[in-house]
Structure formats: C-alpha cells, structure tokens
Amino acid sequence: MPITTTPRRQPDDPGHPRHRPDRSRRRPRPGFADLSYYGGAPLGAHPGATGEALRFAGAALAEGHAVRVHLLRGAVALAAEGAHPEQGELMAELMAADMAVSACGKALDELGVTDADLRPGIERGSMKALAAWTAESDSVLSF
Incomplete structure (x- = not known):
C-alpha cells in the first residue's frame, strides 16, 4: 500500500492558523497619519503636560506627520x-x-467659552467628530 503525505501548510497559506492577510491589499484610509488629542485636567493641575503635548505636536509636524488635536x-x-x-x-x-x-463643545459650554471667543482656526468639536478623527488615524495619543 503506497504512503501518501499531505503537504505541510505554511503561515502564508489561508488555512494555516497563524495566517495573516496581505496588508498591502488593504484599502488605504483617507485623512491624516497621526492624531494627537490632549485630554488634560485643568491647566493649573499639570502645567507641564500642555507644553509637552504641544511640543510633541510640533516635533511630529516637523517630521512630516499630519497632526490633529x-x-x-x-x-x-x-x-x-x-x-x-x-x-x-x-x-x-x-x-x-x-x-x-x-x-470639545460640552467642555467649552461648561467654561462659558463661546464660538466668538475661540482663537481663529479652532473649531467647536464633539465626541462624534473625535470618533471620526480617531477612526481615520493611524496613531492616537493622549496627554
């Protein structure tokens, strides 16, 4: 009686338990490469955290990354x-x-900051908008 063997499956074989799909075929996501959001406590509580977050954002921009805060x-x-x-x-x-x-619009309202009080270029955001930014981003950081 002849002996038959089954070829051993390799990790690149779709039936292999450690198979990972080819990442090069995944659809590129639109938008930005990086997202940094600063969730900070009141500014007086951790004064260095604000500066650190902004300096990091500046370093990321200097390296060519797109940054949203x-x-x-x-x-x-x-x-x-x-x-x-x-x-x-x-x-x-x-x-x-x-x-x-x-x-964050809710936090702006709690502090009594109106749209007229915002620095030029800053948008009133929401958790829904933050969730969309997060979904479009490759990296999410919190300071």
Whole structure:
C-alpha cells in the first residue's frame, strides 16, 4: 500500500492558523497619519503636560506627520482667544504649520467659552467628530 503525505501548510497559506492577510491589499484610509488629542485636567493641575503635548505636536509636524488635536475637559481653556498666552502662541504657530485643532463643545459650554471667543482656526468639536478623527488615524495619543 503506497504512503501518501499531505503537504505541510505554511503561515502564508489561508488555512494555516497563524495566517495573516496581505496588508498591502488593504484599502488605504483617507485623512491624516497621526492624531494627537490632549485630554488634560485643568491647566493649573499639570502645567507641564500642555507644553509637552504641544511640543510633541510640533516635533511630529516637523517630521512630516499630519497632526490633529482635540482639546478635552480643562484643556479647552487653550481655545479661548487671549487665554494662556505662552501655550496659545505656540498653538497658533503649530496651526500655521497645518495642525488642525478642535475643542470639545460640552467642555467649552461648561467654561462659558463661546464660538466668538475661540482663537481663529479652532473649531467647536464633539465626541462624534473625535470618533471620526480617531477612526481615520493611524496613531492616537493622549496627554
């Protein structure tokens, strides 16, 4: 009686338990390469975190990454024109370098910041918009 053998499956074979689909065929996602959102506590609680987040965003922009920042909770105070001049000046420079910025609408309302008070270029955002940005991004960071 002849002996028959079954060829051993390789990891690139779709039937192999460790098979991974070819990632080169996946549909490219539109939008931005990176998303950085700063969820910050009130700015006085961790004063260094705001500067660190903005400096990181600047470094990412300098490396050619697209960066979007969504301000949450107390960090929305940065969105108000004239508030926190040092961080506000850096944010304005980064926005001039194509960094997109939105601020949580609910947090803006809680702080009493109106749309007229927002720095030029900052949009009133929402969790739905943040979820869409997150889905389109390759990286998500929180400071």
